[in-house]
């Protein structure tokens with residue numbers, strides 16, 4: 001198992017010198033919930049402003065659109081990022097529905113189980129949708145009283161499901177009605193089972209997706225990491241040299257797998273979901289090239 005833990009200044013300098021392009025996962029790497037992880041601003045500023053590296057942010061979190069992510073970065077004091085340097089699973093899903101499923105934007109609709117991040121990216125792509133954060137879906141479910149159940153929409157051609165902090169039986173029941181139609185596509189934003197928030201692990205999008213897959217007996221197409229469609233969009237948009245690029249993430253089965261499948265080097269941080277035990281577990285077959293306690297250590301080791 002050829003893997004190195006970065007624990008010294010020499011290793012940190014040697015690591016940074018190998019790459020021009022840094023693809024960063026967000027939850028568990030840059031922040032945990034709405035709190036920046038230690039020395040994040042310092043290392044990102046050092047990479048961008050002093051070493052003139054390309055920084056690209058690749059999140060499976062679909063609860064925000066890229067616009068909303070930009071606002072989150074700026075609110076947290078990170079002001080040197082442009083919208084085209086942010087890729088997330090709600091954007092990847094909207095591109096997939098628009099460009100690959102090629103839905104008719106005049107007539108077709110998407111039923112959304114998820115939040116405003118998905119709604120925002122579908123709107124930006126000009127794709128009609130129902131569901132999402134519609135408060136009528138927050139009502140206690142009753143077949144007779146549900147406006148959604150009593151008015152199932154024949155123009156729904158896709159069910160798109162992602163992390164939904166408002167998930168409930170009502171949303172799952174409506175999603176199932178549409179998934180029982182074989183002509184309706186089943187798309188999901190990502191498969192993450194959990195995501196970090198401070199010292200807690202919270203249910204991730206994979207929780208909602210598995211519930212829908214169970215009741216519908218169907219498998220979704222997942223658009224987020226490790227699906228390489230997002231990698232293709234990133235390489236095309238930024239014309240990056242893969243051999244000079246590294247993917248930095250906290251989850252082995254999404255971030256590190258995404259980087260390895262894409263031919264990038266990979267750095268796992270232990271500040272999010274995965275631990276050192278996970279890396280060396282006999283059940284793990286996704287081995288990062290490097291690992292480190294947290295991203296900010298790269299700054300601290302070099303400026304100690």
Ligand SMILES: O=C(O)[C@H](O)[C@H](O)COP(=O)(O)O
Pocket residue numbers: 025026027028058059060061062063163190192193194195203204205206
């Ligand atoms: O769906 C989820 O579980 C979370 O949104 C996802 O895990 C966090 O995304 P990340 O920024 O870590 O890719």
Ligand SMILES: [Mg+2]
Pocket residue numbers: 025026027028029249250251272
């Ligand atoms: Mg993460």
